[in-house]
Amino acid sequence: MDSTEPDMVNALTEDAEEYEMKRVKPNHLGTFARYLNSYPLVDVDGVYQHQRQATDRKRVYILTRSTFAGQQRDAATTWSGDIGASWDIFRKQISAGINHSMSGIPYWTLDIGGFFLGAQGGVFINGGEDPAYQELFTRMFEFGAFCPIFRAHGTDYPREPWRFLEYTDTIVKYDNLRYRLMPYVYSLAWKVTHDGYSIMRGLPMDFTADHKTYSIDDQFMFGPAIMVAPVTEYMYHRPPEPSVLIPSEQFKTKDGRPGLEVKYFCDDHFQTVCHEGVEPNVNLDWYTGWQNFITGPKFSIRWIGKLIAPQTGPYRLIMKSWGPKHIYLDGKELQQNYKNNEADTLPVDLVAGKEYDITFETSNSSLGAFRAMLYWKTPDILAKEKTQEPRDKTRNVYLPGGTSWFDFWTGEVQEGGNTILADAPIDKMPLMVRAGSIIPMGPFLQYSTEKSADPIELRIYPGADCDFTLYEDENDTYDYEKGVYATIGFHWSDAKQTLTIDKRAGSFPGMLQKRTFNIVIVGKRHGTGVEVADRPDEVVSYEGKKQVVRFRL
Secondary structure, three states, rough: OOOOOOOOOOOOOHHHHHHHHHHOEEOOOOOOOHHOOHHHHHHHHHHHHHHHHHHHHHHOOOOEEEOOOOHHHHEEEEOOOEEEEEHHHHHHHHHHHHHHHOOOOOOOOOOEOOEEEEOOOOOOOOOOOOOHHHHHHHHHHHHHHOOOOOOOOOOOOOOOOOHHHHHHHHHHHHHHHHHHHOOHHHHHHHHHHHOOOOOOOEEHHHHHOHHHHHHHOOOEEEEEOOEEEEOOOOOOOOOOOOOEOOOHHHHHHHOOOEEEEEEEEOOOOOEEEEEEEEEEOOOOEEEOOOOOOOOOOEEEEEEEEEEEOOOOOOEEEEEEEOOOOEEEEOOOEEOEEEEEOEEEEEEEEEEEOEEEEEEEEEEOOOOEEEEEEEEEEEHHHHHHHHHOOOOEEEEEEEEOOOEEEEOOOOEEEEEEEEEEEEEEOOOOOEEEOOOOEEEEEOOOOOOOOOOOOEEEEEEEEEEEEEEEEEEEEEOOOOHHHHHOOEEEEEHHHHHHHHEEEEEEEEEOOOOOOOOOEOOOOOOOOEOOOOEEEEEEOOEEOOOOOEEEEEEEO
């Protein structure tokens, strides 16, 4: 469900939203300004309720772009919208997801790889085969594997793993890890439903006594056991630099005045002039209404003048508008390298101080906000993009106090209350597991219901007592609301070195009556990483009865 804000016709700022709200008439409850924020709740709730009325044999699942308090009741996941692809945007997404979850809305996701590669803040105008973009995609994919909902989505470039060349193996690795963690993730989803839990947890939620966690917004707990520390800086390939607005001093009219001559046409094909003037540069940002001389949604604009290059060398010109756009230098249209709601030209060589005839035109045919801006990348910016410097393949990770931590990849143990420098090459996002944790991991899967979760590798991270409840049901239908599901409780006693497996509670059609638990007491280079442990510490055949397993460590 897109645009469930509702989409106030591209009102992207507070002032623009205020302007657009005043144009919306009251609804039957009263003024729209009073009820605007609750709109997504009512919108999503209506779809949820009516789908529930249609059948109880298929669970409702809604992906929606906006959220209001209470929406967690409606089987809704919020995604963060059409973000651009950049390292800065990726970094901010982590904070957004944590805050969203901490507000009481437990299901959140993002467009892995960014929706736009080269627009809306995205900088990857050279496309998805650019190694710099593929590095960003891979790091976002690693993070996405530990979001409540795991999904890659976007325009401009396909997102299948095999398209990412040298990074494909890493992407498949994290895809496999997410599927191996399905028993853990699905049991956490049950805790959301049954206990009001959240899967993506800001560190202060679980480490309230450690005040150092309060300001950390780029690490989080994934359930009770796994701490995730995404890598949010490039290490291998410098990304493209952002473009800058062409300043007014680089333009003059044909008769030598500062700026550009501009004509506004009250149609979208440059026929009927309705306004003329001179503007310093191309920088229209109409988020709070159109100019008075624009009387309808169909209009077009043409800027004409001289462009003076400040440096000799290659330039890229970037046109930012939602409608069709064209740019001409000395009467020749510049070829576009990237086309979307922004368009970047191929490099064009200019000479410092030389004047070039320039024409930029764009048109609009829809209601809502309007934007027309002309940016560029100068030779200095393009040269900077080509430079490379050695980058450390590490990141700082804070380990909350009051517990010790296992490195998921190596099994090495570190004490909490410290910041460590964690290894973070491209195939290794730092993952730390709290001592006193139980993580059930299933077999490798191609899709979630390919086969039953058997055997389950039960990884125990010693150092403290701990519990975990494995939840299973029919995978779809609403029979679980009637008690048709099963749980198995696990309890680790660190002092006694025993694992107690409870009697199975409940049942459901198709349930495994007999199953195997391969129990692994995690240690250095034992029970680590994505692969199945080749030497479990104990193999338990389970038929639903309580068992106590003793270890000698």
